[in-house]
Amino acid sequence: APKLLPTFLNGHLWVSKYSEEGYRRVNYYVRELYGDPYVPGNWNTYNTPLGLLVSRLPSSEVAVFAHPTIQFVVDLKWEQFARLDFGLQQGLNLLNLALVTTYMQIGDTYPYASFVLSIIQLFTASLRILLFxxxxxxxxxxxxxxxxxxxxxxxxxxxxxxxxxxxISLFASVLVVFLFSQTYTANPFRWQSALDPNEHVTTAAHDYW
Structure with a gap:
Protein backbone atom coordinates (compact mmCIF):
# COMPACT_ATOMS: atom_id res chain seq x y z
CA ALA A 1 0.00 0.00 0.00
CA PRO A 2 1.42 3.42 -0.95
CA LYS A 3 0.65 4.88 2.47
CA LEU A 4 3.09 2.44 4.05
CA LEU A 5 6.01 3.68 1.93
CA PRO A 6 7.21 6.30 4.45
CA THR A 7 7.38 3.62 7.14
CA PHE A 8 9.15 1.29 4.71
CA LEU A 9 11.68 3.98 3.80
CA ASN A 10 12.26 4.86 7.44
CA GLY A 11 13.54 1.33 7.88
CA HIS A 12 16.31 2.04 5.36
CA LEU A 13 18.02 4.74 7.39
CA TRP A 14 19.52 5.00 10.84
CA VAL A 15 20.03 8.27 12.69
CA SER A 16 22.38 8.44 15.63
CA LYS A 17 20.97 9.82 18.84
CA TYR A 18 24.26 11.61 19.48
CA SER A 19 25.27 14.85 17.83
CA GLU A 20 28.75 16.18 17.13
CA GLU A 21 29.15 19.91 16.54
CA GLY A 22 25.51 20.15 15.59
CA TYR A 23 25.60 17.17 13.20
CA ARG A 24 24.27 13.65 13.52
CA ARG A 25 25.52 10.55 11.79
CA VAL A 26 23.03 9.04 9.34
CA ASN A 27 23.46 5.65 7.70
CA TYR A 28 21.45 4.71 4.62
CA TYR A 29 20.78 1.11 3.60
CA VAL A 30 19.82 1.44 -0.04
CA ARG A 31 21.21 -1.61 -1.81
CA GLU A 32 17.76 -2.90 -2.73
CA LEU A 33 16.43 0.56 -3.51
CA TYR A 34 19.39 1.42 -5.73
CA GLY A 35 18.82 -1.46 -8.13
CA ASP A 36 21.72 -3.73 -9.04
CA PRO A 37 22.90 -2.58 -12.52
CA TYR A 38 24.20 -6.09 -13.25
CA VAL A 39 20.72 -7.57 -13.01
CA PRO A 40 19.25 -7.60 -16.56
CA GLY A 41 15.81 -6.62 -15.28
CA ASN A 42 17.24 -3.32 -14.06
CA TRP A 43 18.47 -2.38 -17.53
CA ASN A 44 15.04 -0.93 -18.00
CA THR A 45 14.98 2.23 -15.89
CA TYR A 46 11.31 1.79 -15.11
CA ASN A 47 11.92 -1.66 -13.65
CA THR A 48 14.14 -0.30 -10.88
CA PRO A 49 12.57 0.59 -7.52
CA LEU A 50 12.76 4.31 -8.30
CA GLY A 51 11.34 3.73 -11.75
CA LEU A 52 8.40 1.83 -10.32
CA LEU A 53 7.72 4.69 -7.92
CA VAL A 54 7.74 7.20 -10.76
CA SER A 55 5.47 5.17 -13.02
CA ARG A 56 3.05 3.62 -10.54
CA LEU A 57 2.87 5.79 -7.45
CA PRO A 58 -0.52 7.53 -7.16
CA SER A 59 -0.39 11.30 -7.51
CA SER A 60 -1.79 11.62 -4.00
CA GLU A 61 1.38 10.05 -2.60
CA VAL A 62 4.06 12.01 -4.49
CA ALA A 63 5.19 13.56 -1.20
CA VAL A 64 7.14 10.34 -0.63
CA PHE A 65 9.80 11.67 -3.02
CA ALA A 66 10.72 14.20 -0.34
CA HIS A 67 11.75 11.37 1.97
CA PRO A 68 15.48 11.53 2.87
CA THR A 69 16.08 7.97 1.69
CA ILE A 70 14.70 8.68 -1.78
CA GLN A 71 16.64 11.93 -1.98
CA PHE A 72 19.83 10.12 -1.01
CA VAL A 73 19.39 7.47 -3.72
CA VAL A 74 18.61 10.09 -6.37
CA ASP A 75 21.61 12.23 -5.39
CA LEU A 76 23.85 9.16 -5.32
CA LYS A 77 22.88 8.11 -8.85
CA TRP A 78 23.20 11.67 -10.09
CA GLU A 79 26.74 11.98 -8.76
CA GLN A 80 27.86 8.52 -9.88
CA PHE A 81 26.70 8.47 -13.49
CA ALA A 82 23.56 10.46 -14.28
CA ARG A 83 25.27 13.86 -14.33
CA LEU A 84 27.84 12.70 -16.88
CA ASP A 85 25.26 10.87 -18.99
CA PHE A 86 22.93 13.86 -18.97
CA GLY A 87 25.77 16.22 -19.84
CA LEU A 88 26.91 14.06 -22.76
CA GLN A 89 23.39 13.73 -24.14
CA GLN A 90 22.71 17.46 -23.92
CA GLY A 91 26.15 18.23 -25.33
CA LEU A 92 25.47 16.04 -28.36
CA ASN A 93 22.09 17.69 -28.84
CA LEU A 94 23.63 21.16 -28.71
CA LEU A 95 26.41 20.09 -31.08
CA ASN A 96 23.84 18.70 -33.49
CA LEU A 97 21.84 21.94 -33.39
CA ALA A 98 24.94 24.10 -33.82
CA LEU A 99 26.21 22.05 -36.77
CA VAL A 100 22.97 22.01 -38.72
CA THR A 101 22.35 25.71 -38.10
CA THR A 102 25.88 26.67 -39.14
CA TYR A 103 26.17 24.60 -42.29
CA MET A 104 22.74 25.74 -43.45
CA GLN A 105 23.67 29.38 -42.90
CA ILE A 106 27.06 29.30 -44.64
CA GLY A 107 26.15 26.81 -47.37
CA ASP A 108 25.79 29.36 -50.18
CA THR A 109 28.95 31.28 -49.29
CA TYR A 110 31.28 28.50 -48.14
CA PRO A 111 30.07 25.23 -49.68
CA TYR A 112 33.18 23.23 -48.78
CA ALA A 113 33.11 24.30 -45.11
CA SER A 114 29.38 23.62 -45.05
CA PHE A 115 29.98 20.11 -46.37
CA VAL A 116 32.64 19.40 -43.73
CA LEU A 117 30.28 20.47 -40.94
CA SER A 118 27.51 18.32 -42.36
CA ILE A 119 29.87 15.32 -42.41
CA ILE A 120 30.70 15.89 -38.73
CA GLN A 121 27.00 15.99 -37.93
CA LEU A 122 26.41 12.87 -40.02
CA PHE A 123 29.21 11.07 -38.17
CA THR A 124 27.80 11.88 -34.71
CA ALA A 125 24.29 10.86 -35.76
CA SER A 126 25.52 7.61 -37.30
CA LEU A 127 27.51 6.83 -34.17
CA ARG A 128 24.42 7.27 -32.00
CA ILE A 129 22.42 5.00 -34.30
CA LEU A 130 25.12 2.31 -34.23
CA LEU A 131 25.33 2.48 -30.43
CA PHE A 132 21.57 2.13 -30.21
CA ILE A 168 13.38 10.66 -29.58
CA SER A 169 17.18 10.70 -29.83
CA LEU A 170 17.12 7.85 -32.34
CA PHE A 171 14.45 9.60 -34.41
CA ALA A 172 16.48 12.82 -34.44
CA SER A 173 19.59 10.92 -35.57
CA VAL A 174 17.67 9.25 -38.40
CA LEU A 175 16.38 12.67 -39.48
CA VAL A 176 19.96 13.95 -39.61
CA VAL A 177 20.94 11.14 -41.98
CA PHE A 178 17.85 11.77 -44.11
CA LEU A 179 18.50 15.53 -44.22
CA PHE A 180 22.09 14.98 -45.32
CA SER A 181 21.08 12.60 -48.11
CA GLN A 182 18.41 14.98 -49.37
CA THR A 183 20.70 18.01 -49.20
CA TYR A 184 23.50 16.19 -50.99
CA THR A 185 21.15 14.94 -53.70
CA ALA A 186 19.36 18.26 -54.26
CA ASN A 187 22.75 20.03 -54.05
CA PRO A 188 21.46 23.50 -53.06
CA PHE A 189 24.89 24.47 -51.70
CA ARG A 190 26.90 23.14 -54.68
CA TRP A 191 28.67 20.55 -52.53
CA GLN A 192 29.32 18.29 -55.50
CA SER A 193 30.97 21.11 -57.41
CA ALA A 194 33.09 22.06 -54.39
CA LEU A 195 34.30 18.47 -54.06
CA ASP A 196 35.03 17.98 -57.76
CA PRO A 197 38.70 18.86 -58.49
CA ASN A 198 37.97 19.14 -62.22
CA GLU A 199 35.45 21.84 -61.48
CA HIS A 200 38.13 23.92 -59.76
CA VAL A 201 40.55 23.44 -62.65
CA THR A 202 37.92 24.48 -65.20
CA THR A 203 36.94 27.53 -63.18
CA ALA A 204 40.55 28.57 -62.67
CA ALA A 205 41.30 28.22 -66.39
CA HIS A 206 38.20 30.21 -67.27
CA ASP A 207 39.21 33.01 -64.90
CA TYR A 208 42.73 33.03 -66.32
CA TRP A 209 41.61 33.40 -69.92
Whole structure:
Protein backbone atom coordinates (compact mmCIF):
# COMPACT_ATOMS: atom_id res chain seq x y z
CA ALA A 1 0.00 0.00 0.00
CA PRO A 2 1.42 3.42 -0.95
CA LYS A 3 0.65 4.88 2.47
CA LEU A 4 3.09 2.44 4.05
CA LEU A 5 6.01 3.68 1.93
CA PRO A 6 7.21 6.30 4.45
CA THR A 7 7.38 3.62 7.14
CA PHE A 8 9.15 1.29 4.71
CA LEU A 9 11.68 3.98 3.80
CA ASN A 10 12.26 4.86 7.44
CA GLY A 11 13.54 1.33 7.88
CA HIS A 12 16.31 2.04 5.36
CA LEU A 13 18.02 4.74 7.39
CA TRP A 14 19.52 5.00 10.84
CA VAL A 15 20.03 8.27 12.69
CA SER A 16 22.38 8.44 15.63
CA LYS A 17 20.97 9.82 18.84
CA TYR A 18 24.26 11.61 19.48
CA SER A 19 25.27 14.85 17.83
CA GLU A 20 28.75 16.18 17.13
CA GLU A 21 29.15 19.91 16.54
CA GLY A 22 25.51 20.15 15.59
CA TYR A 23 25.60 17.17 13.20
CA ARG A 24 24.27 13.65 13.52
CA ARG A 25 25.52 10.55 11.79
CA VAL A 26 23.03 9.04 9.34
CA ASN A 27 23.46 5.65 7.70
CA TYR A 28 21.45 4.71 4.62
CA TYR A 29 20.78 1.11 3.60
CA VAL A 30 19.82 1.44 -0.04
CA ARG A 31 21.21 -1.61 -1.81
CA GLU A 32 17.76 -2.90 -2.73
CA LEU A 33 16.43 0.56 -3.51
CA TYR A 34 19.39 1.42 -5.73
CA GLY A 35 18.82 -1.46 -8.13
CA ASP A 36 21.72 -3.73 -9.04
CA PRO A 37 22.90 -2.58 -12.52
CA TYR A 38 24.20 -6.09 -13.25
CA VAL A 39 20.72 -7.57 -13.01
CA PRO A 40 19.25 -7.60 -16.56
CA GLY A 41 15.81 -6.62 -15.28
CA ASN A 42 17.24 -3.32 -14.06
CA TRP A 43 18.47 -2.38 -17.53
CA ASN A 44 15.04 -0.93 -18.00
CA THR A 45 14.98 2.23 -15.89
CA TYR A 46 11.31 1.79 -15.11
CA ASN A 47 11.92 -1.66 -13.65
CA THR A 48 14.14 -0.30 -10.88
CA PRO A 49 12.57 0.59 -7.52
CA LEU A 50 12.76 4.31 -8.30
CA GLY A 51 11.34 3.73 -11.75
CA LEU A 52 8.40 1.83 -10.32
CA LEU A 53 7.72 4.69 -7.92
CA VAL A 54 7.74 7.20 -10.76
CA SER A 55 5.47 5.17 -13.02
CA ARG A 56 3.05 3.62 -10.54
CA LEU A 57 2.87 5.79 -7.45
CA PRO A 58 -0.52 7.53 -7.16
CA SER A 59 -0.39 11.30 -7.51
CA SER A 60 -1.79 11.62 -4.00
CA GLU A 61 1.38 10.05 -2.60
CA VAL A 62 4.06 12.01 -4.49
CA ALA A 63 5.19 13.56 -1.20
CA VAL A 64 7.14 10.34 -0.63
CA PHE A 65 9.80 11.67 -3.02
CA ALA A 66 10.72 14.20 -0.34
CA HIS A 67 11.75 11.37 1.97
CA PRO A 68 15.48 11.53 2.87
CA THR A 69 16.08 7.97 1.69
CA ILE A 70 14.70 8.68 -1.78
CA GLN A 71 16.64 11.93 -1.98
CA PHE A 72 19.83 10.12 -1.01
CA VAL A 73 19.39 7.47 -3.72
CA VAL A 74 18.61 10.09 -6.37
CA ASP A 75 21.61 12.23 -5.39
CA LEU A 76 23.85 9.16 -5.32
CA LYS A 77 22.88 8.11 -8.85
CA TRP A 78 23.20 11.67 -10.09
CA GLU A 79 26.74 11.98 -8.76
CA GLN A 80 27.86 8.52 -9.88
CA PHE A 81 26.70 8.47 -13.49
CA ALA A 82 23.56 10.46 -14.28
CA ARG A 83 25.27 13.86 -14.33
CA LEU A 84 27.84 12.70 -16.88
CA ASP A 85 25.26 10.87 -18.99
CA PHE A 86 22.93 13.86 -18.97
CA GLY A 87 25.77 16.22 -19.84
CA LEU A 88 26.91 14.06 -22.76
CA GLN A 89 23.39 13.73 -24.14
CA GLN A 90 22.71 17.46 -23.92
CA GLY A 91 26.15 18.23 -25.33
CA LEU A 92 25.47 16.04 -28.36
CA ASN A 93 22.09 17.69 -28.84
CA LEU A 94 23.63 21.16 -28.71
CA LEU A 95 26.41 20.09 -31.08
CA ASN A 96 23.84 18.70 -33.49
CA LEU A 97 21.84 21.94 -33.39
CA ALA A 98 24.94 24.10 -33.82
CA LEU A 99 26.21 22.05 -36.77
CA VAL A 100 22.97 22.01 -38.72
CA THR A 101 22.35 25.71 -38.10
CA THR A 102 25.88 26.67 -39.14
CA TYR A 103 26.17 24.60 -42.29
CA MET A 104 22.74 25.74 -43.45
CA GLN A 105 23.67 29.38 -42.90
CA ILE A 106 27.06 29.30 -44.64
CA GLY A 107 26.15 26.81 -47.37
CA ASP A 108 25.79 29.36 -50.18
CA THR A 109 28.95 31.28 -49.29
CA TYR A 110 31.28 28.50 -48.14
CA PRO A 111 30.07 25.23 -49.68
CA TYR A 112 33.18 23.23 -48.78
CA ALA A 113 33.11 24.30 -45.11
CA SER A 114 29.38 23.62 -45.05
CA PHE A 115 29.98 20.11 -46.37
CA VAL A 116 32.64 19.40 -43.73
CA LEU A 117 30.28 20.47 -40.94
CA SER A 118 27.51 18.32 -42.36
CA ILE A 119 29.87 15.32 -42.41
CA ILE A 120 30.70 15.89 -38.73
CA GLN A 121 27.00 15.99 -37.93
CA LEU A 122 26.41 12.87 -40.02
CA PHE A 123 29.21 11.07 -38.17
CA THR A 124 27.80 11.88 -34.71
CA ALA A 125 24.29 10.86 -35.76
CA SER A 126 25.52 7.61 -37.30
CA LEU A 127 27.51 6.83 -34.17
CA ARG A 128 24.42 7.27 -32.00
CA ILE A 129 22.42 5.00 -34.30
CA LEU A 130 25.12 2.31 -34.23
CA LEU A 131 25.33 2.48 -30.43
CA PHE A 132 21.57 2.13 -30.21
CA UNK A 133 21.58 -0.87 -32.54
CA UNK A 134 24.40 -2.50 -30.59
CA UNK A 135 22.74 -2.03 -27.20
CA UNK A 136 19.26 -3.04 -28.35
CA UNK A 137 20.69 -6.00 -30.27
CA UNK A 138 22.58 -7.17 -27.19
CA UNK A 139 19.44 -6.94 -25.08
CA UNK A 140 17.36 -8.71 -27.72
CA UNK A 141 19.84 -11.57 -28.19
CA UNK A 142 20.09 -11.97 -24.42
CA UNK A 143 16.32 -12.04 -24.05
CA UNK A 144 16.33 -8.91 -21.91
CA UNK A 145 13.08 -7.09 -22.53
CA UNK A 146 9.32 -7.30 -22.25
CA UNK A 147 7.34 -9.93 -24.10
CA UNK A 148 4.20 -8.82 -25.90
CA UNK A 149 1.61 -10.94 -27.63
CA UNK A 150 1.00 -9.66 -31.17
CA UNK A 151 -1.22 -11.56 -33.62
CA UNK A 152 -0.65 -14.74 -31.66
CA UNK A 153 3.12 -14.33 -31.70
CA UNK A 154 5.47 -13.47 -28.85
CA UNK A 155 7.34 -10.25 -29.56
CA UNK A 156 10.34 -9.37 -27.41
CA UNK A 157 10.88 -5.62 -27.11
CA UNK A 158 14.30 -4.71 -25.61
CA UNK A 159 14.29 -2.54 -22.51
CA UNK A 160 16.05 0.22 -24.43
CA UNK A 161 12.96 0.73 -26.58
CA UNK A 162 10.87 1.53 -23.52
CA UNK A 163 12.74 4.79 -22.92
CA UNK A 164 10.93 7.62 -24.72
CA UNK A 165 14.02 9.85 -24.65
CA UNK A 166 16.05 7.16 -26.37
CA UNK A 167 13.38 6.88 -29.06
CA ILE A 168 13.38 10.66 -29.58
CA SER A 169 17.18 10.70 -29.83
CA LEU A 170 17.12 7.85 -32.34
CA PHE A 171 14.45 9.60 -34.41
CA ALA A 172 16.48 12.82 -34.44
CA SER A 173 19.59 10.92 -35.57
CA VAL A 174 17.67 9.25 -38.40
CA LEU A 175 16.38 12.67 -39.48
CA VAL A 176 19.96 13.95 -39.61
CA VAL A 177 20.94 11.14 -41.98
CA PHE A 178 17.85 11.77 -44.11
CA LEU A 179 18.50 15.53 -44.22
CA PHE A 180 22.09 14.98 -45.32
CA SER A 181 21.08 12.60 -48.11
CA GLN A 182 18.41 14.98 -49.37
CA THR A 183 20.70 18.01 -49.20
CA TYR A 184 23.50 16.19 -50.99
CA THR A 185 21.15 14.94 -53.70
CA ALA A 186 19.36 18.26 -54.26
CA ASN A 187 22.75 20.03 -54.05
CA PRO A 188 21.46 23.50 -53.06
CA PHE A 189 24.89 24.47 -51.70
CA ARG A 190 26.90 23.14 -54.68
CA TRP A 191 28.67 20.55 -52.53
CA GLN A 192 29.32 18.29 -55.50
CA SER A 193 30.97 21.11 -57.41
CA ALA A 194 33.09 22.06 -54.39
CA LEU A 195 34.30 18.47 -54.06
CA ASP A 196 35.03 17.98 -57.76
CA PRO A 197 38.70 18.86 -58.49
CA ASN A 198 37.97 19.14 -62.22
CA GLU A 199 35.45 21.84 -61.48
CA HIS A 200 38.13 23.92 -59.76
CA VAL A 201 40.55 23.44 -62.65
CA THR A 202 37.92 24.48 -65.20
CA THR A 203 36.94 27.53 -63.18
CA ALA A 204 40.55 28.57 -62.67
CA ALA A 205 41.30 28.22 -66.39
CA HIS A 206 38.20 30.21 -67.27
CA ASP A 207 39.21 33.01 -64.90
CA TYR A 208 42.73 33.03 -66.32
CA TRP A 209 41.61 33.40 -69.92
Missing amino acids: LYKSGSQFSGGHGHNYRVLGLNLLVPYLLHDIFTI
